[in-house]
Amino acid sequence: MQMAIVKMSKFNLLVFNSDRENLLHELQKFNYVHFLDLKEDESLEDYDLNIVEVPESIVAVDEKIAKVRSAINTLSKYQKKETGLKAMQEGGETIEFTELEAKASKIDYETICGQVLELNSKMDELGQEIAKTNAEISELNPWVKLETPIKDLELFKQVEALLGTIPKKLRQNVENDLSTTEYTYFEVLSEDKDNLNVLLLIHRDELEKVRDILRSYSFSNTKINIEGDIATEIAKFEEEINQLKEMIFQNKGRLENLTEELSSLQIVYEYLMNVKLKLSASENFLKTDNINVIEGYIPTDMREEFTQVVKDSLNNLYYLELEEADKDDENVPILLKNSKFSRSFQSITQMYALPNYNEIDPTPLLAPFYSFFFGMMVADLGYGLLLFMATAFVLRVFNLTEEQKDTIRFFYYHSIFTILWGLIYGSFFSFTLPIQILDSATQYNQVLIISIVFGIIHIYFGLGVNGYMSLRDGRPLDALFDVGFWYMALTGGIILLLSAATSLIPEGVATVSKYVMIVGMVGIVLTGGRSSSNIGGRLAGGLYELYGISSYVGDFVSYSRLMALGLSGGFIASAINDMVFMLFDLGIIGIIFGVIIFIIGQSFNLFLSLLSAYVHSIRLAYVEFFGKFYEGGGKAFKFLRSKPKYISIK
Template structure:
């Protein structure tokens, strides 16, 4: 599979026909509009920006209303959650079905009701906060059995209510006892403070005030007239009434919660409408005519043309041509087999290919899966991964992206089982199995195998580089940039193998000659882009120095061995700890089960994470680095990715 071939179109359409055309094209989906404001030729011609329909303002208001409803009703969702929700999944709809159901749902009365309930709840909340604040203020004065209104100062005395720090109480009481006409009472204590009532004759007022000030007295003015306990009873009754009102509002919201699925449909519908309307910003206008340019997949061009003809009644002008292979504006759409498609995310995470490149996804997919399994390499772990992803694929109603993620790890689990069988590892050896490679003893052999896989991986990447050059008619470049490197690297590898006695020594001279020819070729052609002879030779020598990076690349594949061994040894250590606990009686058995379950779960997580990350590293650095540039622009579909539903393609 490969990059989807594109056709470029230019379309002139009257403003009055634009909205209906865009609506039909959105159902079609596979249209990528170019932003013509970036075209300097059109700008110099004095063309105007196309009109964005005014109803986009109203649409944004409707989206805000729907978001308000979703926010208010989300916690009143009575639908299944957890595994049951995953099993049921999102509702799958045709785009036309989404439109029909959304347009038949009248949200306005529900919104008005939600606003009314929301306002009531806000008012209840505000009043409760004020009442609770008053309760907190009155609680320390609960011991006061006199109406506050009766405690005002008179002609003969003053009355003070307030607080002092608890640690000043003794000294203050001692000083107040020296006065003759002063009454003092502790009403309550809270948070390190004493709440006091002081009544004093006016002739002693100054003396009493001085004492209180010296003891950090803070006066309190209660905003009530009755006895605090009675006021608190009134407040508690009111809070109870408010809670009842709040409960009624909650019941109304619970009843309205049944409309949540409709609101979700409406949100996805409005977001698609917004995308369609906003797409007009890419167009330009000449008088009353819209100028539209973009791309359509070549295999869909007939369907696209039929839609244009049907909706414009032949009152339009359109030109269609094959996309230029070297045009960097051509958007990229990838099309892969079921096997490779889950791994497209790795390509897009790195960079989409340019239109004149190839899609590397099907090329690296087998290696990625193979390396992933080799880094985990445990049959038990692989079976767990296969079982989990397999059940999810069979049982759950997954979205397209979720399904691809499950397949991503399902394929990896097959490779994990394969390598687990090679190593004879089942949960770190809990069940003895025959092994083709004993990792505890034959680690040198495993290291050689890992590096051999790396050599194959890199040589294939170089072969792809050569293919691209030959495809583009650059046969000599294929020889210079790949052929000579093949000769230098293969010769060096053969020479090393004969020197160490692994291969027959008689081919040593042949290997040396092949390596020498390759190196000389690299020196003579590596700097060919330079104009001067010195530059050519210097560039060639610098290119030959790059052989050291190949050595580093080959050694990098030792991680295939290292990660597989580390996971196996950790699993073995977990089994040893569990076995030690099993020999310690019933509590040891319970502890051993916990250690086994938690330990292996953690090791599975680490192993899968390591396999994922390091397989990506080998793909991006060692593989892509030899032939892949990337930098393509993604094809922008005319339907937005729904948040709450799944749309059929």
């Protein structure tokens, strides 16, 4: 029994080089095929086999993908699409994979992309022209008070006109020194933060003297490359900018019209990505002069369909071997298949690590515990109802992808356990309900004990899974040594401690539990280091294993977070309620602000409670639960289709 890990079969396939492209075309429709990279197979090094080079056509495909992606990104900026709830309700387009190629072949995407890229390029050029013209206006603006045309400044015979800048802080010094001249005119036309923009009219008899003065005060000459007056030139530039903006507006309208082709380009993009994946798949193969050597895995329950696809695509000109995958083969890819409930929790397992092929999928095992603990940490009927109604509404109304549905269902299931624990604690937005089984605020010792008991059950279950795996693999002694002795040591120790703390445990039971604990501990010491080749190493390894009992104490205590997080969320909600009631006593204004604070405060506390429950439930799963039986490290099954980005493909 492999739980939710799909059983795999390994195939070895020999085909003619000329048939490879057609085979890959048909296998991509089949999809459920995972190729092995034979370049990494050392057992084939002694054979005279060459690497199959990726076809050169893949370069052209990459160029097409880049062009289509660029066109999609451009048009997406101008698409007038529904947003928010309506967009989620409508969802995205869904097509069959078998329709993808036919639809893409009918789309003249080269023309569309050409038009989009040309318009976008033209708009970029126009934008650069506007920026350049604005820069020229910026250069002229400081001199706009100069009403005389620039060319006229060069017509003087006895006077030289200078335009330039001097540091603002030196103005007084410059004016003082220039006052010693007789035929020099000095005017400040404008100023900025640091400099003065000035005009000087200098008689030629004083030119050298004035130049010396200006040089000593860091005067910088300014050359203006126009002939007319400044204001007229600025007006011309502004008119030019308006014309450029109008051209941009027209091109923008053309791009908005082209957004009607956006869905077509998205279909082409998905098609090209699959073409690229199909072409690149051949680099996993090896070949002789005429034959391709192909190895990989398929789901065992799809062997007949796979065989038929190969037969139809190769006209019986092939050699195919199929055998069940070796459960200890680390190259076997992992594909999980779970119920609707368990599938919502697969992301938790995948974040940790996919199981190895000889393990079991822990997802169905962690799912009920995870939701149970999540509900206990949030533990409020009001919060649970809000989460239930929100997730149920989204699932019923919105058109979601399967991945999105799994994410929403993940929290939908948690809402049920949150409601359950809210009823047990009698909490509704931290208001006490008439029916209350446990009061977490006053009976926290009982809640702590319950939390530890749930932790013991959780850890014992994890150990039990470890024992099951050993028995399944024909290793009953390992089940006894690695699980049975720990059950004895832990259970005996727990009962012995309880007998010392309470009189409810009969003396005879306490005595038996002590000997059970001793037998378990001795068993751990004698067998915990059995992998060592000498007696000393075995005893040292066994003692080290027994020392691990301290980690179990930490594991049990770790479940106190089930109580702590539930209490903290309840206390915060209660504090918010107290603030609201205080405001209610202030009259109508207080009531209005009280309602606002209640909504905002409870919403924030709900967010914190959900986030904390999500994180700490993961922690209990990864550390306390997975640590007892789960190793992970499996390789994900690689389908022969690209993961869609824009549309849903069945």
